[in-house]
Amino acid sequence: MLKKIVNICLFMLVIICLSWSTGKQEAGKMVFLRMYYPVGVAGPLAKLMDEMVDDYNASQNEIYVESIFAGGYRNAMEKAQTAFLAGKPPEFAVLDAPTLLTLRDINAIVSLDSLIANEGGKSFVDEFLPAFMKIAQHEGKIWSIPWQRSTPVFYYNTEYFREAGLDATRAPGTWTEMAGYAEKLKKAGDVTRWGLEFPIDFWLIKPMILQAGGELDNQAGTRISLDTAQAREAFSFLKELAYQRQVMPAVRQWGEAVNDFVTGVTAMLYNSTGALTYIRTSIEHDFDVGFLPAHKRQVVIEGGGNFFIFKTTERNQAAAWEVIKWMTRPENTARWSLGSGYVPVKHAAFEVPEYKKYTNEVPRALVAYKQLTTVDIERNMMTHRVNEIVDLVDNTIEEILGGADMNATLKRAQAEADKILSKWQ
Secondary structure: OHHHHHHHHHHHHHHHHHHHHHHHHHHHHOEEEEEEEOOOOOOOHHHHHHHHHHHHHHHOOOEEEEEEEOOOHHHHHHHHHHHHHOOOOOOEEEEEHHHHHHHHHOOOEOOOHHHHHHOOOHHHHOOEOHHHHHHHEEOOEEOOEEEEEEOEEEEEEHHHHHHOOOOOOOOOOEHHHHHHHHHHHOEOOOOOEEOOEOOOOHHHHHHHHHHOOOOOEOOOOOOEOOOOHHHHHHHHHHHHHHHHOOOOOOOOOHHHHHHHHHHOOEOEEEEEHHHHHHHHHHOOOOEEEEOOOEOOOOEEEOEEEEEEEEOOOHHHHHHHHHHHHHHOOHHHHHHHHHHHOOEOOEHHHHHOHHHHHHHHHOHHHHHHHHHHHHOEEEOOOOOOOHHHHHHHHHHHHHHHHOOOOHHHHHHHHHHHHHHHOHHHO
């Protein structure tokens, strides 16, 4: 009896081992990928991204993607860069589009030209909004695919506008008009209400320098221009708003400025269209969205994250490309836009029934798209060693608006920028 039991146990063990071996072989046919992604603006977007990746995994049985939330844009870039240098990169990642040059400098990413060619080449590229493809290109090749894309936009509290006797159907059109509005909207006393908030961020100062007729970075990404008359004009205007007119706080960070608008602490706000869904679902006041106020030029820049494929194996790179194609289908980029406020990256996404229904009900969701297609559009700031340049520009903004001498600060910042980029000059 004991021998019979032993034989049965051995037989069962063999079956289990065979089953495990077969399962292992089957699993070997599946490509496992890791995708790093950031959340660059306010809102519960990590949950939405994970849901979309889960849906992709359930849609087929050849590729399995592990979505890894990597923090903000800076955190995601640092983690991806560190993992690559350690020999264990993610197979693909959503990273801030301007990191392209830095990723190329360490030879971390692959050109997508051959993959795009297999999809029809120019016809595939033409499916995307052209304003979002510019920053994906360098030296005649395409290195990334647009995903969570945005422009800075101008939020304003329409209740406060009506209360102040202002036209609530439109945002201020110029710097001068905005300053006048801010004076009428500001309230002092027991409850302070700012007329305007301008968060400390390179992405907001660049369009102001452009609007003043200057440039911040050159197309090659090898020079930053801070010690210029146009930069002084932009900073002088912001200092006037903070110190002479006292209609905005001198220093406000990105997240706290969004919360100030949501809670009614400020009447007007420079921020990203990517914050739209969070603001719309959190604010208790009526609000609207407009183009950035113009000055000598009416110009805006694009921003946001793109998909990059890291150098791993050809099999993994091909699998990552399949996922990127699925994520950027019109219905999926529309879904991401609905949940975030980012601009859909493909023309056809605007015809997705659910998205059309949404924009008919919430027309302000189309403001960023209209801004992209009706005013001058320039590339986001993109340089070599971009994170160091971002820190330098952000610190310069904070120092000047915090009260430091503008001329001395800009001269010192220019010298430091030249030093950081000296290898490419």
